[in-house]
Amino acid sequence: MNNFTFYNPVKILFGKGQISAISNEIPQGARIMVTYGGGSIKKNGVYDQVMEALKDFEVLEFSGIEPNPHYETLMQAVDIAKRQQIDFFLAVGGGSVIDGTKFIVAAMEYKGADPWDILAKREPVTNATPFGAILTLPATGSEMNSGSVVTRVSTQEKLAFGSPFTFPKFSVLDPETTFTLPVRQISNGVVDAFTHVLEQYLTYPVNAPLQDRMAEAVLLTLKEEGPKAVHNPQDYDTMANFMWSATMALNGVIRTGVPTDWATHYIAHELTALHGIDHARTLAVVLPSLLRYKSGNKKAKLLQYGSRVWGVNAGTEDERIEATIQATIAFFESLDIKTKLSDYEVGEDTIKKIVARFEERGVKDLGERADIQIPDVKQILTMSL
Amino acid sequence: MNNFTFYNPVKILFGKGQISAISNEIPQGARIMVTYGGGSIKKNGVYDQVMEALKDFEVLEFSGIEPNPHYETLMQAVDIAKRQQIDFFLAVGGGSVIDGTKFIVAAMEYKGADPWDILAKREPVTNATPFGAILTLPATGSEMNSGSVVTRVSTQEKLAFGSPFTFPKFSVLDPETTFTLPVRQISNGVVDAFTHVLEQYLTYPVNAPLQDRMAEAVLLTLKEEGPKAVHNPQDYDTMANFMWSATMALNGVIRTGVPTDWATHYIAHELTALHGIDHARTLAVVLPSLLRYKSGNKKAKLLQYGSRVWGVNAGTEDERIEATIQATIAFFESLDIKTKLSDYEVGEDTIKKIVARFEERGVKDLGERADIQIPDVKQILTMSL
Incomplete structure (x- = not known):
């Protein structure tokens, strides 16, 4: 730890x-x-x-x-x-x-x-x-x-x-x-909170089993309660469980003593800044590509996440990692959150713009290993096209 | 919730x-x-x-x-x-x-x-x-x-x-x-923290799945790290995980929005007051009998605890509950913490004294349903003889 x-x-x-x-x-x-x-x-x-x-x-x-x-x-x-x-x-x-x-x-x-x-x-x-x-x-x-x-x-x-x-x-x-929230805001909220947990959990192991299980506790609860919240937003207990999960996802408890990533957020913010896309949706676009691109770095935690949250236990390591990322995408899509840039009519022009902005701002060293540079950002966004 | x-x-x-x-x-x-x-x-x-x-x-x-x-x-x-x-x-x-x-x-x-x-x-x-x-x-x-x-x-x-x-x-x-702690204090600490979680978890369900999983996160970590801490108290990560688990067990996080019991603590304090027995050991004596005595009240959570923490999934409900309590006892005993009053040379005289003290103090309505009265305390202690 x-x-x-x-x-x-x-x-x-x-x-x-x-x-x-x-x-x-x-x-x-x-x-x-x-x-x-x-x-x-x-x-x-x-x-x-x-x-x-x-x-x-x-x-x-x-x-x-x-x-x-x-x-x-x-x-x-x-x-x-x-x-x-x-x-x-x-x-x-x-x-x-x-x-x-x-x-x-x-x-x-x-x-x-x-x-x-x-x-x-x-x-x-x-x-x-x-x-x-x-x-x-x-x-x-x-x-x-x-x-x-x-x-x-x-x-x-x-x-x-x-x-x-x-x-x-x-x-x-x-x-x-929350009983009168539009469905769109509820599904955004579920994906936002879920991604907050993954930013603090899908990094590399530092022998912190309590923090891992606490993060998984939030993920499993959002996985269960999120779809219920979207379909029945006036059920008190469902909304209470969703609400407390979203708070626990980013109040510092699950981050204690573990590395954190936040590259997905950093990159995704640009899509909102340039195109006004809902924050959660930009996360859903960037996250899967970032996980695929950095699956080598994140291998141990991706396998653990797949097994404990999605029940992915069969196949080679590469197959399990891909199945885990697919399960994450399917979860987002089941909440009607699209996961490709093209779903939001965003193309290569925007990627060029983001790269130029990062160059101007001097962005470098993103991610839990500080090894995501501007060419990597370009790759990740290209994989999301 | x-x-x-x-x-x-x-x-x-x-x-x-x-x-x-x-x-x-x-x-x-x-x-x-x-x-x-x-x-x-x-x-x-x-x-x-x-x-x-x-x-x-x-x-x-x-x-x-x-x-x-x-x-x-x-x-x-x-x-x-x-x-x-x-x-x-x-x-x-x-x-x-x-x-x-x-x-x-x-x-x-x-x-x-x-x-x-x-x-x-x-x-x-x-x-x-x-x-x-x-x-x-x-x-x-x-x-x-x-x-x-x-x-x-x-x-x-x-x-x-x-x-x-x-x-x-x-x-x-x-x-x-903690590297120079006597083994006795480490095993006391594991049992103390473990029981703190159970006091806040083994009650009745109020549809609070996040809190349940957070409690189980602490239990599972103590189950894994506790024996390692006893056998290798100079392993930094083991002691770090044990230390943070014991803190998270009683800092209010897992108690949010759920009923709590604390009858085990209330009764066990008397054994320390009268005989100077280590606090954790008095908990280990009282808890199993209290769980057996109140297994009707605590049925749903006992079954969940058994399944998620001890992997007890086979048998009738009564069999699973007994196997779960047995697993808890075996865990305590594996840490060299005895679980019977007779192990501490305490007999019926002490039970009479505790009953008299509770009568004098006007103690009633213990437990998460406020339904443990003085005759129940006597029963619970008698079951621990």
């Missing part, structure tokens, strides 16, 4: 009716900005529950945070919040609203010239305004980690940052808030 | 060499009391590493915290620490030293007349002096939770308390600190 540091101070309030408990979690007298997206929370009753819970606080609203939250929009929120002396934020929505709010709270306290440098130059975040979250879309895990991904529209860049200061103080996970 | 709150702000520093990192985790200028036990840390080099890491702080030592830490001893530490204006504690040892230090830090800030009331009357803890821990004995999980068990010698009572204020600020888990 590798050395590690684990720290996750997020308080989770899980279950039906928990939104009403947030008034106990926010400092008395706080001036709160409630951040949200396109307004679906006004249709499903979540907005009303939140406002009822906050009735003793001063509340300002900031709506319109997009999927893949835009730097430009978030900076508007920062501008208003500073003028209005906001001292607590409440993100209500999915991963984009929570990620966006993490950037807002970091930018609120940023002392440098341009908050964009937090993303572009990885300038450290040394403080942030406190915030909480109410999750309405299980997928990204943002509700229980300190990471964030932000997109700058003007330059078509999608970049990540994280800091010990950008953990939510609390997150409410009420499965009932 | 049941509603739940999860909160665990303990920072874990895991791996070889991590003791040196504690100087970054303690506030500058802190006046530190280092608490420890019988002095084994002076023989294995841990004491020297700690003192080297603390060389820029003012440090006072308090040694002599016993296994099953004594209220009387801990109050001596409180007395000295108050006089010396200690404002940070560092517990160096196993669960007893860490549990004892939790009581010290709570008593330091207790405003009531008698700190014993924290245990005896469950008076709430509303503040505590901050502390960190350096774990040298994987077993209790105390390094990553807020619970504590303290024994009062004068009255032979062993009682528990917990509070959000008694989480360690940080805990160092360096597997190398």
Whole structure:
């Protein structure tokens, strides 16, 4: 097992009716900005529950945070919040609203010239305004980690940052808030969470059997509960199991002491930045090719994953690895998530663009062995055509 | 799945060499009391590493915290620490030293007349002096939770308390600190951690498949790594896997949203209080009888545990349950942990004493269904004779 540091101070309030408990979690007298997206929370009753819970606080609203939250929009929120002396934020929505709010709270306290440098130059975040979250879309895990991904529209860049200061103080996970989600968002969420686990699990063994089994626990649960969630999104237990699995997939527990990959995410972000394809779908396109391309590096873990998650036990090692990747693809496709670039009308032009962007940005050394270079990225994307 | 709150702000520093990192985790200028036990840390080099890491702080030592830490001893530490204006504690040892230090830090800030009331009357803890821990004995999980068990010698009572204020600020888990542990303490630790999982897992199903699999992940790892740890306690990876399993067994993760039992612990504490038997050994005595006595309540989970952890899949339900309990007993005995009261020269007299103490204390409603009454306790203990 590798050395590690684990720290996750997020308080989770899980279950039906928990939104009403947030008034106990926010400092008395706080001036709160409630951040949200396109307004679906006004249709499903979540907005009303939140406002009822906050009735003793001063509340300002900031709506319109997009999927893949835009730097430009978030900076508007920062501008208003500073003028209005906001001292607590409440993100209500999915991963984009929570990620966006993490950037807002970091930018609120940023002392440098341009908050964009937090993303572009990885300038450290040394403080942030406190915030909480109410999750309405299980997928990204943002509700229980300190990471964030932000997109700058003007330059078509999608970049990540994280800091010990950008953990939510609390997150409410009420499965009932997911009952009106569109099927497309549920299947995206299942694939997103599943891929988060694989990024931390399909690397190379370091004799960490507990972490392996914990990762497999999440995978097996998503495999079982994901299709049920898509077909019956108003079943409380199904959505609860899906919701908690997506959180556990990226709260740091399964990553303790093991190498992680994240090359799939790094490459896939470009497809969203350039074409606006849903994040989960870009993962489903890149992952299978990356696993095939790096199956030598990942052999032992691919065989274990195939056996323990998909019951693939017959054939040569190469046959089992291919059957395992095929099972993963079939799982994604069964959720109506397409796995080829051509399914999204993306071709070789885009691959050229991504390669050029990576060259400009100086990208190198991706993956758990830091051995994926730009020519490898080109190969992987070409295999996904 | 049941509603739940999860909160665990303990920072874990895991791996070889991590003791040196504690100087970054303690506030500058802190006046530190280092608490420890019988002095084994002076023989294995841990004491020297700690003192080297603390060389820029003012440090006072308090040694002599016993296994099953004594209220009387801990109050001596409180007395000295108050006089010396200690404002940070560092517990160096196993669960007893860490549990004892939790009581010290709570008593330091207790405003009531008698700190014993924290245990005896469950008076709430509303503040505590901050502390960190350096774990040298994987077993209790105390390094990553807020619970504590303290024994009062004068009255032979062993009682528990917990509070959000008694989480360690940080805990160092360096597997190398365990290399010189006596075999007896290693096998105790394996059985203690294993039983912690069973208390949270062998109840009744609430449709929480992720939590079930996470619990099984810890059980399977302890089943594999435990015997290896006993036979080869200087194998780094083995001890690392054992150490992290024992922590994950009781840090709140596997308990999220599921019922818990804890009747085995409650009953077993009496055997330590009255006879000084090692905590893990008292668990090994009580657990099998409790499982047999409550096999009706626990049927579904016992069958699942048998199948997934011990591969018990053949026979009638009753046969499988008995085979599963037998497999658990055989595992404990394989670690040289005896499972009968007679193995510890304890007889019916003690059962009578425990029943009388429970009657005096007004104990009732133990277990996940709150249906274990004093006559049931008598039955369970009688089955363990």
